[in-house]
Amino acid sequence: MKNILLSLTLLFSFFSSFSQSDFTERQLIENTIDLYFEGWATGDTTKLSKVMHESCQLKNYREGQFFEYSKNKYLSFFKPHERTPNLETRIINIDITNNMGSAKVEISTSSRLFTDYFNLMKTSQGWKIADKVSTSKTHKTFDLGAIKPEKEILYEGLKRPWSMAFLTEKEVLISEKEGDLVKLNLETKTKTVIQGFPKDMADSIGFFHAGDNTGKFEVLIDPSFESNKYIYLSYAAQSSLGTTTKVIRAKLENNTLSQIKVLFVADPFSRDRYHYGGGMAFDAEGKLYFTVGERLFNEKDEPSLPLAQNIEDKRGKIYRINTDGSIPEDNPDFGKNATPGLYAIGIRAAQGLALNPNTKSIWFSEHGTHQGDEINILKPGANYGWPIKTTGKYRYTEYAPKAIEGSVYTDPKWFWTHTVAPTGLLFYKGDEFKAWNGNLLVGGLSRGSLWRIVMEGEIIKSTEELFVNDRMRIRKILQSPMGKLYILTDEQNGKLIRIKNKAF
Known part of the structure; x- marks a missing residue:
């Protein structure tokens, strides 16, 4: 409420x-x-x-x-x-x-x-x-401040689900990283495959190896979906040269995608199958933000000017565009040779993006290597440092990047001293968990963590790990139109879970 x-x-x-x-x-x-x-x-x-x-x-x-x-x-x-x-x-x-x-x-x-x-x-x-x-x-008064979270499995059998977007309180779109884009009816528990997904998607089915990140990523509905029926999708696209991150817009009608428009392709295609990024979010003005990972697994493969620091290379960045793919006039200016739509650089492997409804700012999660997992607030023109600066350690212990003259780096708002592998973000706003209003909820893949981060303005005051005795790899956190809280688990038998307040 x-x-x-x-x-x-x-x-x-x-x-x-x-x-x-x-x-x-x-x-x-x-x-x-x-x-x-x-x-x-x-x-x-x-x-x-x-x-x-x-x-x-x-x-x-x-x-x-x-x-x-x-x-x-x-x-x-x-x-x-x-x-x-x-x-x-x-x-x-x-x-x-x-x-x-x-x-x-x-x-x-x-x-x-x-x-x-x-x-x-x-x-x-x-x-x-x-x-x-x-x-x-x-009656006895209900205590809206009492918090006793518990999990209720609503559906299972999803193929490593990555993202979800509510069409109504009863129907939700879910992107399966190793499967389909589906529509799930929460009342009847029926799943409908959405037809018309682009044929150039790369996935790890039949080609799986440890750490393979290919597949479907974010699904997002347009702020004016009821009138225009647009949805936005990110996924790993493939060609004869390899794979890369692609962002598209499509019209969803009669459980079919049509009028597909390519908004961004993070070329060059490469043989690396890691760190695609793919997180997306809208700001309060309806501008679309998305992440593209650096794609390298090991720092020893970095060129002399690291990919995430090279404004002419599309990898390792966060972008901001209009919903038709054009570039907002008030985007930051990185120079004449910069990739169109560029909003921030120095990104290793960001996946989660979320709008803070109170401050209207965008926040994002960032994967480190050994430790170095971060929560950042997105600023126009900012450089988040990778790989010159990190709160973690390098995979290639001998890596010693050269300083880049004139660079100014933006520090994270929070970083963990152990590996969390943070994914989806959500600023909670609702009545069921009233004491959580304004808190940032963050899912993690490592050890299967769910974090509650207490905010004061743009300052992180404290953190709490939830469900420490019932861990699941968590890919996405989202609220329904009525404010109900849901998570997706990253498993071959993926689950859609409702988080309920037992005290409510």
Whole structure:
């Protein structure tokens, strides 16, 4: 649930601009309900009236009887007062069809639990509550701060899944690194293969050897997917010269990819089958970021000017482009010979990218060699140092890179002193794990770790490893549209797992 103490300025501005592209319909409904909560908690009839349609009817079940009220009658019960002590609110679920919706919410006071069922409709003034049915009972207050995470396996049999993207609360796209792009229905547990994936994908099936990283990587849906049906995919592409990282856009309709557009090819193709990168994320403005790994396994193969430091070489970099593949005008300028779209250099093997919704900054995870695993905040034009500077050790112990005159390196925000192999990132925002709001969750392949990183602005204050007695190689962490928390495990029998709060 969104913080019910959002400023009234933001809430009222929402009603005057509900069609802004950076809000989803679900977020708009949440804003309506949050304002209802605030009015209920303080007896503010102006706020309550704002979110209720003029024709709104309210029904209450109490002591075995139904009571029905008009909007005006209902509002007459409220008087302005200080916020009710020990009051907690939460949105249980929201369902939307076109311009109609429904929601179940709870309001908990020190003595009673109120459960409301709303029908909502979208009007020219925003989403309004059309009617409400409610009931209440005496109870012990729910402690939204209590945290008891547990795992629930929802589906298994995935072929080393790499990424996922929710189409709806019930359907999720999953890219299998060693299999297909599939759509999984979480209710029926049925899996549908998406047709039309490019034929030039390289994978390790029939060619597997230790450390082979080929296959499908990220799947990402467009911020305007409901209208344009675009998705974005990264994968290891192959040619007669070897393999490399490729990023494409495609239209997804009728479980088939069409209108495929190549956005980026990280040539040159090479025989190395490592460190492709492939992580992708959108920023708050809808710009697309993606990572390309350095591709080398051992530092002894570095040229005199290391690949990740060479602005003319596409490897070992992070890029920022528009969704059609064009280059944003405000990208950093690395010089006339730099690869178009270049945003940051000095990257070894970054996979996870995530938007911090509070600061609007992009963060990324970075694989070291022996140790040197990092969490970084992405800055335009930054150089993250590899291989000149690292928090770990080199595989080739005799490697001694030469300093590059004039280079300034950006330090990580965090690094581990042991190997974690960090993958997907997620800034948690929700009600189920309320005490985790604003925390960064990070999955890891080494020893099968899941980390919770406590943030204060852009400063990492502390870290906690979760499920230390139940380790699984974790590839991706994501929340559903309703805020439910999921992970993908990196296994031949890969699993989609829901992380639930047992105390919730």
